[in-house]
Amino acid sequence: MFSTVKKISTMVIFLSVQACVGIQTVGPGPFDVQKTMQVTVGKEWTKYPFEPKTGLQGLTIDGVSLNSLTFGVNIKDGKALIYSSDPKTLVPRFRSDMTDSEAVEYIKDSLIYSGMKNVSLANLRPETFGIATGVRFDIAADTERGLNMSGTGKTVIHNGVLQLILYIAPTEYYYDLHIEEVNEILKSATLL
Amino acid sequence: MRTRFSYLFSALALFGLAACETTDVDPIKASERPEETSDEAGLWLQMDGAERLLKASAIVERDPALNDYVRGVTCQVIGEDYCNDVRVYVVKQPYFNANMAPNGQMQIWTGLLLRAENEAQLAFVIGHEFAHYKQRHSLQQWREIKNAANASLVFSAGIIAAGVPDAAVLGDITLAARLYGFGRGKEREADQLGFQFATDAGYDGHEAAAIWKYLVSEVENSDLERNRRQIARSSIFSTHPVTSERIETLTAFAEDGEAGTVRQREYIATTSPFLAKWLEADLVRRDFGENIFLINHLIKRGEGLGLLFYRRGEAHRIRRGEGDAIRALADYRKASSFEDVPATVWRQIGDAERTKGDGAAAMAAYQTYLEKAPEAPDRQLVKSYLNKLDE
Numbered sequence: 001m002f003s004t005v006k007k008i009s010t011m012v013i014f015l016s017v018q019a020c021v022g023i024q025t026v027g028p029g030p031f032d033v034q035k036t037m038q039v040t041v042g043k044e045w046t047k048y049p050f051e052p053k054t055g056l057q058g059l060t061i062d063g064v065s066l067n068s069l070t071f072g073v074n075i076k077d078g079k080a081l082i083y084s085s086d087p088k089t090l091v092p093r094f095r096s097d098m099t100d101s102e103a104v105e106y107i108k109d110s111l112i113y114s115g116m117k118n119v120s121l122a123n124l125r126p127e128t129f130g131i132a133t134g135v136r137f138d139i140a141a142d143t144e145r146g147l148n149m150s151g152t153g154k155t156v157i158h159n160g161v162l163q164l165i166l167y168i169a170p171t172e173y174y175y176d177l178h179i180e181e182v183n184e185i186l187k188s189a190t191l192l
Numbered sequence: 193m194r195t196r197f198s199y200l201f202s203a204l205a206l207f208g209l210a211a212c213e214t215t216d217v218d219p220i221k222a223s224e225r226p227e228e229t230s231d232e233a234g235l236w237l238q239m240d241g242a243e244r245l246l247k248a249s250a251i252v253e254r255d256p257a258l259n260d261y262v263r264g265v266t267c268q269v270i271g272e273d274y275c276n277d278v279r280v281y282v283v284k285q286p287y288f289n290a291n292m293a294p295n296g297q298m299q300i301w302t303g304l305l306l307r308a309e310n311e312a313q314l315a316f317v318i319g320h321e322f323a324h325y326k327q328r329h330s331l332q333q334w335r336e337i338k339n340a341a342n343a344s345l346v347f348s349a350g351i352i353a354a355g356v357p358d359a360a361v362l363g364d365i366t367l368a369a370r371l372y373g374f375g376r377g378k379e380r381e382a383d384q385l386g387f388q389f390a391t392d393a394g395y396d397g398h399e400a401a402a403i404w405k406y407l408v409s410e411v412e413n414s415d416l417e418r419n420r421r422q423i424a425r426s427s428i429f430s431t432h433p434v435t436s437e438r439i440e441t442l443t444a445f446a447e448d449g450e451a452g453t454v455r456q457r458e459y460i461a462t463t464s465p466f467l468a469k470w471l472e473a474d475l476v477r478r479d480f481g482e483n484i485f486l487i488n489h490l491i492k493r494g495e496g497l498g499l500l501f502y503r504r505g506e507a508h509r510i511r512r513g514e515g516d517a518i519r520a521l522a523d524y525r526k527a528s529s530f531e532d533v534p535a536t537v538w539r540q541i542g543d544a545e546r547t548k549g550d551g552a553a554a555m556a557a558y559q560t561y562l563e564k565a566p567e568a569p570d571r572q573l574v575k576s577y578l579n580k581l582d583e
Binding site: 088090091092093095097099100101102109112113117118120121122123124125126135142143144145146 | 245248249250251284415416417418473476477478479512539543547569570572573576
């Protein structure tokens with residue numbers, strides 16, 4: 001029923017275990033994501049270990065359930081943002097011939113698949129992402145338990161692979177708390 | 193040797209204790225609540241907590257008209273005496289499912305509402321779920337689990353004592369098979385009683401088997417081999433009767449009964465405002481075979497064709513199989529000839545034409561989209577496409 005809660009709980013446990021070995025802080029200053037993307041962060045963020053199976057790298061300031069800045073790097077054709085041990089599992093998968101609006105749709109569907117409810121996109125607009133033109137977008141959603149969430153992000157398909165940055169936080173208080181910092185981070189994104 | 197005798201003695205003692213728990217319970221009466229000190233009260237307490245979470249969650253569909261309708265059908269099927277004992281929640285999940293908790297919480301998933309063809313089919317599902325409640329199946333199941341778990345422990349301990357530790361796993365397999373075996377028995381009873389409740393309420397008995405027949409056909413078209421296999425054969429772990437057996441049984445019940453009402457018009461009128469979002473949610477499952485089969489099935493109704501051809505186009509576009517781009521564009525074009533087509537069809541036609549290299553057709557479609565959807569969330573993006581095409 002509450003699969004998102006389970007996933008978050010599993011993630012929290014995973015991150016707690018990782019705390020002994022892999023959690024570091026980054027910033028203020030430039031931050032390289034897997035030697036593929038670089039952003040400039042204005043505050044100190046906590047960095048969670050890179051997840052090679054999904055290509056996702058997470059940062060947070062107050063904890064992943066309160067603000068989560070996720071980087072997806074070099075997502076190749078056929079890859080899913082949701083990890084499954086069974087490669088035959090039917091999940092939204094990236095296709096290298098997607099249009100930029102389809103790339104945003106792929107991110108949205110991945111959020112829905114992972115348990116977010118009432119996901120809606122707003123304000124899709126072109127925005128430079130390093131040397132390429134990507135798409136900037138805003139998101140509204142609810143967790144399964146009913147917490148209103150807001151988000152913003154940008155994505156680009158360049159040389160057949162997808163890069164993305166997605167910020168999500170509870171709408172009440174936490175989204176606004178760091179949105180100016182996040183907007184600056186998004187503006188600063190370059191591809192290496 | 194003495195150790196083995198000790199295990200055997202303990203095993204027999206445990207088995208004796210396990211055998212004390214009776215699973216023979218009377219059907220619950222209207223307005224009845226379990227005694228506070230009973231194991232049943234404990235089950236209800238657990239489910240009351242889960243229901244509070246469900247009520248506050250974002251997975252419940254709160255549309256008043258839809259909820260009133262489903263509640264009305266429920267009361268029609270279960271009767272006024274029990275109407276206040278059962279609380280129905282329409283749950284936003286794209287799968288074909290419904291379930292019943294021991295405390296009277298019933299869930300009807302939107303994937304089921306999407307696939308039911310008429311009110312009678314929904315009524316049979318409600319009748320089936322209510323039978324679980326009335327017969328206190330959860331309480332029986334709970335006691336059977338406790339008894340079977342104790343027996344399995346005895347089985348495992350005995351094997352370990354005999355020096356074959358790996359074989360202890362067999363105890364768990366036996367336990368699982370036994371528990372789910374009880375489940376199948378209760379499902380059969382729920383089918384029988386559910387059929388009776390729905391037909392007593394005036395619904396046509398032939399619709400009970402019809403919804404299962406449809407489901408078999410849809411799953412046979414699944415992209416996932418595992419799903420296709422599940423429908424084709426039973427397993428000892430299956431909680432429900434083999435689908436073919438269920439269809440045969442329900443068909444036989446209908447042959448002995450009188451014809452009743454189906455109420456398709458009322459059902460379609462109530463559910464059609466939700467078709468767009470339910471079909472969109474179904475496609476997120478990415479089972480294109482099932483999704484396209486379902487849409488083709490709905491197309492046969494001859495209503496809502498603009499939406500349905502658009503959704504089929506979406507499935508083809510996202511699937512990206514051989515020839516799917518052409519199929520998608522053909523579906524979008526067909527959809528655009530109906531009044532009920534969503535404005536986004538024009539954006540998709542624009543994208544498809546732009547990918548094909550037909551700039552003029554793409555521009556025309558994008559312009560139509562912006563005219564029809566002036567507040568579209570991707571307005572700026574589409575304008576940027578138009579600017580590029582105009583260069």
